[in-house]
Amino acid sequence: MALIITLLALAILTTLLTEFSVQTNVDYQTALNARDELRAELAARSVLDIGRLIIYLQKKLLDGNRQIRQMLGPVNLMDFAPMFLPAIAESTNEFKDLAAGFGIDASAIKGIGLGPVRIEIEPDSDDGRINLSCAGGRTNQVATQNAILDTLVGVMADPRYDRLFELADANGQFSDRLTTARAIIDFSDADEVIVQGTPLATGQAATAGSGPAGPEDYRYDSGDDPYLPKNNKYDSVEEVHLAKGVGDDFMMAFGDFLTVYPFNPSVSQGGCKLQITGIRGPLVPMLVYLGAPQNANRNELTLLAGQMRILGDKRSGLTGTPPFSNVQELVDAAKDPCAELSTLAPGTACNVAGMQLDAAKLKQFIDESDRPRRIYRLRVSAAAGKVRRRVTAIWDNELFNPHPINPDDASQRQGFWQYYRVE
């Protein structure tokens, strides 16, 4: 009897012990995860704060200083952040080395470095993107709206996107390039009439200005999940999904070329045009399609657009500087793209005929002025242990700041986060 009781007691104790040990382990792992989550979150925020500091320095030291801008060109400190930020954030020594490089003795500084956290920063700007806010809402101007329509058709012009416009969408509907571009604008403009425009992008010459005229009728209210067109500015690029003809494939292909910031671009300052210093390699083909003669040979144009994309990337180089600093440079390069490519990348196969692009036409879409960057797009990621936090934040240099550190300093009132998303 005593033996049975002892065995029973042992069995119960063992079960309890196992249960206790599993529970402790789970608690421990949960605590570790919670710690890492906090670490990653705080690290990501710290990096954004450093980003803000870089924007501040850019504004104070470079943007307002005409002499430096003339001497160095449009240098943007943020473009260099990916090179030094991760290094100084991870280790105290590297920060001290960097400081020593500037002749500063940082050996006595304590508490620098984020510890065992891996961070990445990916700076970008929306200034070189197609701003849909320019074509939406109540105050749009016809010329600006037409320019946005043209750039939208231009960005889709390449034949490699043909498939996107040949297949039916989830509702069995087909939509060609011009119809899709119109739908994107009509969804967000205040009026209820199909935007006409005169799309310049080659291949659309036959349909330019024609196509269906009259009231907007995209039948958004006829599906299983009916809705009405917004008829006001988009709040985010994701919202473009709601326009007819825009699906996941479309967003994958073109989402990165679109923006809705700034919401209130100043049209007089070229705010609705693509800023030349913000235009990156992938958008160069669009410029070729927009600037090409209407009667250009379609195949030659496609080859040229592809070649100019490569040339753009080569010109940008590793630092990601804008490939062209004015329209004329682009026009000159397009006259004979192989000549320049053979100097930049000797041995690259190139057999493409040049073309005379129309500089005046291109200037309708491109702002060449030497204006400082307005919209910064920062993608920050911080990883601690198994936890990773990604933050996408957009800073508008001219947005009103409701929470300045010093309310009496008027300059602090300008510039604020426009968008902030943690994943």
Ligand SMILES: [Ca+2]
């Ligand atoms: Ca509308």
